[in-house]
Amino acid sequence: MLETIQLLAQGFVVVFEPQNLLLIIAGCTLGLFIGAMPGLGSVNGVAILLPLTFLVPPTGAIIFLAAIYYGAMYGGAISSIMLGIPGASTAVATTFDGRPLAKQGMADKALIGAAVASFVGGSISVVLFTFFAPPLAHVALVFGAPEEFALMMLAFATFVGLGGDDIFKTLFSICIGLVLSAVGFDIISGEPRLVLWDITGFLHGINFLVLAIGVYGIGEMLWTVEEHALGGGKSMLSDATVTVKRTIAALRELVKTWKATVMGSFLGYFVGILPAAGATPGSLMAYGIAKQMSSEPDKFGDGAIEGVCAPEAANNAASTGSMLPMLTLGIPGSPTTAILLGGMVIWGLEPGPRLFVDHSEFVWGLIASLYAANLFTLLINIAFIPVFIKVLKTPFTILAPIIFTLCLIGGYAPTQDMHDVWLMIVFGIVGYLMRKLDYPLAPAVLAIVLGPLAEPAMRQSLIISEGSFMIFFNRAYAGPIMVAALLLLFLPLFKMLYDRMRATKPAAE
Amino acid sequence: MTVRTAELLMALMMGLFSIYLMYKSAELPIGWIEEEGPGGGLWPFWLSTIMLISCGGILFNWVRKKGAIATSTKVYIESHVLGDVLAVAIALIITVALFSFIGIYGALPLFLIFYLRFMGKHSWKLTGTLAILIPVVIFYFFEITLKIILPKGITEPLFLPLYKIFF
Numbered sequence: 021m022l023e024t025i026q027l028l029a030q031g032f033v034v035v036f037e038p039q040n041l042l043l044i045i046a047g048c049t050l051g052l053f054i055g056a057m058p059g060l061g062s063v064n065g066v067a068i069l070l071p072l073t074f075l076v077p078p079t080g081a082i083i084f085l086a087a088i089y090y091g092a093m094y095g096g097a098i099s100s101i102m103l104g105i106p107g108a109s110t111a112v113a114t115t116f117d118g119r120p121l122a123k124q125g126m127a128d129k130a131l132i133g134a135a136v137a138s139f140v141g142g143s144i145s146v147v148l149f150t151f152f153a154p155p156l157a158h159v160a161l162v163f164g165a166p167e168e169f170a171l172m173m174l175a176f177a178t179f180v181g182l183g184g185d186d187i188f189k190t191l192f193s194i195c196i197g198l199v200l201s202a203v204g205f206d207i208i209s210g211e212p213r214l215v216l217w218d219i220t221g222f223l224h225g226i227n228f229l230v231l232a233i234g235v236y237g238i239g240e241m242l243w244t245v246e247e248h249a250l251g252g253g254k255s256m257l258s259d260a261t262v263t264v265k266r267t268i269a270a271l272r273e274l275v276k277t278w279k280a281t282v283m284g285s286f287l288g289y290f291v292g293i294l295p296a297a298g299a300t301p302g303s304l305m306a307y308g309i310a311k312q313m314s315s316e317p318d319k320f321g322d323g324a325i326e327g328v329c330a331p332e333a334a335n336n337a338a339s340t341g342s343m344l345p346m347l348t349l350g351i352p353g354s355p356t357t358a359i360l361l362g363g364m365v366i367w368g369l370e371p372g373p374r375l376f377v378d379h380s381e382f383v384w385g386l387i388a389s390l391y392a393a394n395l396f397t398l399l400i401n402i403a404f405i406p407v408f409i410k411v412l413k414t415p416f417t418i419l420a421p422i423i424f425t426l427c428l429i430g431g432y433a434p435t436q437d438m439h440d441v442w443l444m445i446v447f448g449i450v451g452y453l454m455r456k457l458d459y460p461l462a463p464a465v466l467a468i469v470l471g472p473l474a475e476p477a478m479r480q481s482l483i484i485s486e487g488s489f490m491i492f493f494n495r496a497y498a499g500p501i502m503v504a505a506l507l508l509l510f511l512p513l514f515k516m517l518y519d520r521m522r523a524t525k526p527a528a529e
Numbered sequence: 530m531t532v533r534t535a536e537l538l539m540a541l542m543m544g545l546f547s548i549y550l551m552y553k554s555a556e557l558p559i560g561w562i563e564e565e566g567p568g569g570g571l572w573p574f575w576l577s578t579i580m581l582i583s584c585g586g587i588l589f590n591w592v593r594k595k596g597a598i599a600t601s602t603k604v605y606i607e608s609h610v611l612g613d614v615l616a617v618a619i620a621l622i623i624t625v626a627l628f629s630f631i632g633i634y635g636a637l638p639l640f641l642i643f644y645l646r647f648m649g650k651h652s653w654k655l656t657g658t659l660a661i662l663i664p665v666v667i668f669y670f671f672e673i674t675l676k677i678i679l680p681k682g683i684t685e686p687l688f689l690p691l692y693k694i695f696f
Contacts, residue, residue: 421645422663
């Protein structure tokens with residue numbers, strides 16, 4: 021405990037270096053903008069902007085990206101409330117009550133509620149994070165290759181068992197990500213592998229950023245172009261009056277929402293840890309529970325401020341929660357953290373429990389930066405609400421070409437090979453077409469990041485056991501994790517059988 | 530084309546791609562190598578097999594008309610939207626193709642002019658400003674600060690004096 025506080029204090033020393041402080045403020049502001057733009061969320065922002073961070077050292081880079089992550093979670097609420105269009109899927113639940121409030125002329129109240137709830141969610145989760153992470157990392161220190169592999173299976177199994185998408189499409193998405201990550205060279209024998217159509221560009225493998233920017237940059241933008249064309253290019257921006265007096269009144273009223281906010285924070289944090297769950301279901305669940313907890317559940321949907329606070333607290337808490345497995349176990353808890361993890365690999369930092377031992381300055385710098393980012397985002401958010409509302413008025417046709425430009429250069433920068441830019445365009449277009457058919461794409465991005473770690477873990481395990489798969493089941497930690505993974509994997513099947521049994525029972529009677 | 534038809538075509542295409550990946554993986558040993566361990570093709574081969582099985586599952590659901598996508602008779606991409614999406618996709622492809630010939634600083638302004646002026650119907654003043662400003666910012670950020678040399682094609686000689694100033 022005392023040691024943790026000491027380490028955290030060292031982390032703050034890193035954070036207060038002028039360059040890092042500037043990066044946090046820049047990251048929060050950019051994140052708020054990205055989050056506020058309809059269609060763009062933290063994952064798009066982090067994917068598109070990661071190549072820009074090659075400029076600064078790894079600690080600064082991850083602090084910057086984490087601040088974007090944070091800011092985007094706050095910012096998502098702005099377009100949910102002002103436009104009725106969620107800034108990202110994570111802010112869907114915020115539209116339910118945020119939009120009605122805005123229509124009643126109380127947009128400022130909703131925005132302030134969202135900001136304060138986000139701050140509370142962020143604060144509670146970051147404290148939980150600080151005290152959960154070191155013990156978990158400590159336990160994970162004894163993990164060997166079989167445990168690592170079992171954990172990754174568990175991460176993938178959560179998508180099948182809890183993801184809620186079509187099971188075959190989820191499986192397909194996971195496997196295609198893993199196979200694409202195997203392109204290039206076989207790391208153990210050193211032979212070229214899966215050089216598709218014998219194009220030499222595939223010899224250096226497929227960088228995860230090419231897929232991530234393809235899917236979350238190009239693909240997402242094509243999706244938005246379509247939505248934009250469907251909507252006739254018009255948006256319904258609400259008016260907001262922001263005065264000091266109204267702000268203070270709104271803050272006073274927030275006192276009664278504390279229960280919903282605190283519940284959302286804890287729920288969001290724990291749901292956020294699960295790879296397939298994360299901020300979107302976390303905030304939807306928080307909304308549902310807040311409604312049940314409320315003394316006036318009928319008000320929900322017509323502009324209940326609790327209905328804004330609970331999901332906003334949850335989605336911010338979830339973003340912190342998803343960092344826990346990434347830092348301690350090397351398993352990302354969300355697509356955004358998957359991209360952060362991929363970035364860490366580029367910067368030469370091996371994710372996993374050793375990080376806490378070998379790069380403690382990096383880890384604690386990041387954790388401390390979350391505290392700072394949380395505070396800065398709240399301040400920037402409340403101070404600049406009118407500015408963010410103006411941003412929403414920027415025509416999409418100005419933002420779109422700028423984002424496309426960033427994508428094209430972001431696809432080129434990591435490897436400096438035109439082959440990758442082409443590949444990114446292909447991923448973007450195919451990803452867009454698949455998304456229209458409800459193929460989940462997050463598992464593929466997670467898989468392409470984890471693939472290069474999962475395969476050696478499996479092969480090393482099998483070499484240790486001389487080919488027996490029992491090694492994944494008869495070890496103290498690997499066994500239960502693997503069993504949990506298998507249970508999750510077959511959960512949809514059990515459910516189907518159960519439903520069928522229930523359906524046939526009355527007929528038999 | 531309806532969503533249902535698109536679902537069938539996508540599953541068939543991805544199924545074929547899975548088979549191709551299986552075939553490509555099998556160029557390396559896909560089984561156990563004595564004294565060595567699992568072969569280099571084992572991991573991608575079996576994963577591609579799961580991909581193929583998944584496509585089979587999607588097709589099975591398609592045949593028995595199960596799920597919202599497999600039964601949807603909606604148009605896959607609405608015709609009045611298709612124009613916009615296609616225009617953007619083709620513009621991107623042309624831009625990337627031009628990178629290698631007239632370079633990023635030749636292709637990007639063209640893309641920006643196309644998007645801002647013809648897709649967005651913005652004024653020439655705004656279009657012109659952004660079409661010049663954005664490439665300049667990119668040059669400063671990527672080439673000068675990050676030292677990432679972007680493709681220039683035939684415009685390379687024009688940049689030699691600039692390199693002399695900055696490097």
